Amino acid sequence: MSGGGRPLLGGDRTGLVGIDPRIRLLSATVFAFVAVSLEAIPALVAAVLIGAAGVVVARVPAAAVFHRLLALDALMLLVVATLPFAMPGETLLQWGGVVASREGLVRAVEILAKANAVVLMLLALLHGVPAPTLAHALQRLGLPDRLVHLLFFTVRYLDVLGGEYVRLRRAMTARAFRPRTDRHTWRSLGWLVGMLLVRSFERAERVLAAMKCRGFDGRLHSFADLRMRAIDGAFAVAGCGVLAGLLWLEAR
Amino acid sequence: MSEALLLQLESVCFAYDAERPVLRGASLALRSGERLVIEGPNGAGKTTLLHLTVGLLRPAAGRIIAFGRERRHERDFHEVRARAGLLFQDADDQLFCPTVLEDVAFGPLNLGRTPVHAREIAEATLAAVGLHGFGARITHRLSGGEKRLVTLACVLAMRPDALLLDEPTTGLDEGAEAALARLLLELPQAMLIVSHDRAFCNRLATRRVMLRDGRLEDA
Structure with missing residues (x-):
């Protein structure tokens, strides 16, 4: 339920709540x-x-x-x-x-x-x-949209990618994979990283498509x-x- | 009036890979009040069909007519996406804001509503799908069933005339599936539904078509 320890997540409950x-x-x-x-x-x-x-x-x-x-x-x-x-x-x-x-x-x-x-x-x-408020504020300060999007989505998707990594890693373990210092291990971990990159790229495409469907035009709004x-x-x-x-x- | 033509695909062709075209002259029409189920085997191009309808993909040939006008360019599709809400197969693709309320308000804010109005719309829509008080929840910590309902709220918050549902029951248990079906049956919107779930389709469908070999035929 809580936003955890992350500074960019969770509601604004600090003593500076009134400051722009x-x-x-x-x-x-x-x-x-x-x-x-x-x-x-x-x-x-x-x-x-x-x-x-x-x-x-x-x-x-x-x-x-x-x-x-x-x-x-x-x-x-x-x-x-x-x-x-x-x-x-x-x-x-x-x-x-x-x-x-x-x-x-x-x-x-x-x-x-x-x-x-x-x-x-x-x-x-x-x-x-x-995070949306921070992104909005950065955009209003004139920071390039791309940089703002990068920050915003990094925060949001760290967990998703982390979850994907855990799932893939678990699937490897389920087939008796145990990391050692040999070629097989390095190659397998290489595949894992490669697959994570491919999956995150594809997910990024799907996320963008879903955002477009809801009228996204590059500007992030916030409450x-x-x-x-x-x-x-x-x-x-x-x-x-x-x-x-x-x-x-x-x-x- | 009740039979107004909302979405229409005319002889649409599409290929990801020129060697193996997915759609070869597929035609389809969705009228208001209809819940049209599209059936077909895996990889037949059902999702592709939905994505073509809202302009996420462009056809190699054929016409897409939405809400009374032919749509060709990106700017033509802005209005289509606001009026035809697409529910994605994987809810995680759709939910990207930290909290539920922010996610549901994303569409209304994009449509130019004021923050106060967008918040009202979001809260009302959440209540309408039975998620009253979920606004402050963290999106990635919801259960599968809750995520599905939140994505539905995200789409409904844009007050669309039609809904395009891509495998809406994937990953839902029986209870969540029944709840979703009940909710959809009460909505006034016309729907284009892609699903492998027999029982779910039987409950919702007013008409069915089959996608086979890149073409649509009445089932």
Whole structure:
């Protein structure tokens, strides 16, 4: 019944329910650019804190935040673990022939902070926006139709393709297929991937046909009544204030 | 008036593969008030026939006349698709929005209804097919029978004059099938039905044709 943990699915139940999704998208984009350009540690700390505050204000479920950050930081761990050894600079740690530099560590922490700040803010602003509303908003912002369709249908059909994969894989198992490291296994898995591609292509054709039958002409509509109101303006002004604060911290 | 000609195919030819044509001069007419069942073996071209009728495929030869006008080009078929609702064989091909309500409202929104109006239409149509309160459900988590009824609601929400049903009972259990048949019998729309399901066809058909060797003949 629920939309699961996906940010693009489910009803809009976050604390930012009144803000126009276009403003949210623009805010998230501008915030991402500003956060990535920051280098001063106080500014970076502030960016992460603002992202965290956003998540709290938007009332994003803790589990959703945790899962996203876990996925991100598992990847980031790699950066933090390798970057100090890859950058030259003041020696921090020495291990036989390998040297960890202070500059490398600082850079790694910077990247970690930037990535977390951006993901937190994305969650705060876009979690819970229904996929059709997001697609509609992106179209109204002038993003090419093709890109919007790609996003929208990827979200919708991931499950269908996943289901197809499971069915095919089960049918293989039913005929006693067990993956090993041999030619037969690689070839069979190759057929599986090939068949998935063929099937998804054919399904895409049928889906498009069904959409045409219901009058689809390339535009995605949604229930969301996209109209800018005073509250959206106020949100944008407040957002600009926050960003100006970050840039001031950076320039200090 | 009650005998108005809605859809007509005249000597239609079609081939996916030039060596083996599927349709070789098939002709058919659907009048208002009729529920016409098309029978024929697997691969005879029954689905192809339905797809030709709404312009998803174009005939190599022959004419397609829908709602009083011959239709040739993509833009001619926009109106046909709004007035002749096609129910696809696989419900998953038809349902692509996250929630049921969004999916049912997709057609009305495409026809230019306002969001508020589209929502009203969608809710009313869902109630009419017995799915009151299903609006917020996630489409891919519905049962097979529920999916079928939602796809029917999707098509009915466009207020069509005719329904084209492609194997509507596939994958349904007896209860769901009986419910679907009851629902269809109460609808005023003319129907073109492709189905292998004997009992279902017997309940619904007012007339039958057989598709054999690329041609249609009265059964």
